Amino acid sequence: MNEDFLQVGPYRFQSRLLVGTARFANYQLMLESVQESGTELVTVAIRRVDLAASKDFGVLDVLGGQYTLLPNTAGCFTARDAVFTAQLAREALETDLIKLEVIADDQTLLPDSEQLLIAARELVADGFVVMAYSNDDPVLCRKLQDIGCAAVMPLGSPIGSGMGIRNPYNFQIIREFLEVPMILDAGVGTASDAVLAMELGCDAVLLNTAISGAKDPVAMARAFRLAVESGRAAYLAGRIPRRLYAEASSPIVGMLPSLEES
Amino acid sequence: MNIQVNGQQQQFPNESNLKVTDLLAGFELKEQRGIAVAINDRIIPKSQWPQTQLADGDIIEIIRATQGG
Numbered sequence: 001m002n003e004d005f006l007q008v009g010p011y012r013f014q015s016r017l018l019v020g021t022a023r024f025a026n027y028q029l030m031l032e033s034v035q036e037s038g039t040e041l042v043t044v045a046i047r048r049v050d051l052a053a054s055k056d057f058g059v060l061d062v063l064g065g066q067y068t069l070l071p072n073t074a075g076c077f078t079a080r081d082a083v084f085t086a087q088l089a090r091e092a093l094e095t096d097l098i099k100l101e102v103i104a105d106d107q108t109l110l111p112d113s114e115q116l117l118i119a120a121r122e123l124v125a126d127g128f129v130v131m132a133y134s135n136d137d138p139v140l141c142r143k144l145q146d147i148g149c150a151a152v153m154p155l156g157s158p159i160g161s162g163m164g165i166r167n168p169y170n171f172q173i174i175r176e177f178l179e180v181p182m183i184l185d186a187g188v189g190t191a192s193d194a195v196l197a198m199e200l201g202c203d204a205v206l207l208n209t210a211i212s213g214a215k216d217p218v219a220m221a222r223a224f225r226l227a228v229e230s231g232r233a234a235y236l237a238g239r240i241p242r243r244l245y246a247e248a249s250s251p252i253v254g255m256l257p258s259l260e261e262s
Numbered sequence: 263m264n265i266q267v268n269g270q271q272q273q274f275p276n277e278s279n280l281k282v283t284d285l286l287a288g289f290e291l292k293e294q295r296g297i298a299v300a301i302n303d304r305i306i307p308k309s310q311w312p313q314t315q316l317a318d319g320d321i322i323e324i325i326r327a328t329q330g331g
């Protein structure tokens with residue numbers, strides 16, 4: 001049994017990849033991708049029931065049981081809306097897990113730090129296991145931890161942008177600040193972004209569009225499974241320090257003398 | 263009486279004595295797992311659905327989990 005697991009509050013996961021379920025062409029492709037990614041924790045949104053549509057095959061029927069569902073508060077602009085959405089999610093899905101998102105505007109989808117802190121405080125007090133989607137601001141991340149969030153999820157770059165980690169140095173600082181899991185959330189474009197995140201000390205990576213928007217989502221899901229495993233292994237193994245000049249890897253002793261020019 | 267469900271106005275007979283469970287049954291949601299209901303921004307726990315009565319002017323939200331990132 002693998003002893004290296006991800007611990008979020010009382011929950012324990014072998015996989016360090018969290019996968020979003022949105023924007024797949026169909027349920028089948030979503031299921032195959034989620035399966036291939038090796039994830040145990042998938043995100044879902046909370047929305048009004050479409051009263052006119054068929055009531056079959058809700059995402060709960062498709063994914064529930066097999067995976068732990070992580071409801072989000074995506075689309076909420078205020079702490080009040082986010083708290084209400086979290087409470088609805090808890091009632092609907094019978095889970096205390098919540099991916100807390102409070103965004104500032106539609107163009108950037110960046111977190112509204114002020115509202116985020118207010119919502120996080122309320123939800124922690126209400127007994128939620130809060131995983132907070134955060135700016136890559138070390139001070140904000142530390143505040144979220146101090147409030148009692150079970151995980152802090154700094155963004156690499158804006159949601160869906162595929163720009164990777166725009167400020168890896170902040171991630172290094174955040175790593176030093178946090179004892180709760182640091183999970184990269186948003187901005188991942190391809191496998192190397194996930195490797196870098198794990199090498200920087202992230203405990204896990206959360207992504208959606210990078211898989212659902214890939215030409216071959218199932219193949220990309222596999223790439224991310226390997227990337228997260230690889231990055232984690234490298235982080236634990238400890239990389240060599242960077243140096244400006246070369247250092248020979250082959251031994252210097254026992255070298256043949258240079259041939260003289262004729 | 264008029265109530266609003268997920269943003270749509272719905273009409274019911276005044277003497278209908280409508281409970282949350284009746285409303286859900288009307289939308290074929292009675293047996294559905296993964297649903298939450300709020301009346302006027304107050305969440306109604308599942309255990310209270312059978313006895314919670316709806317009143318004229320109520321604003322009702324019925325939500326579920328859907329695909330999300």
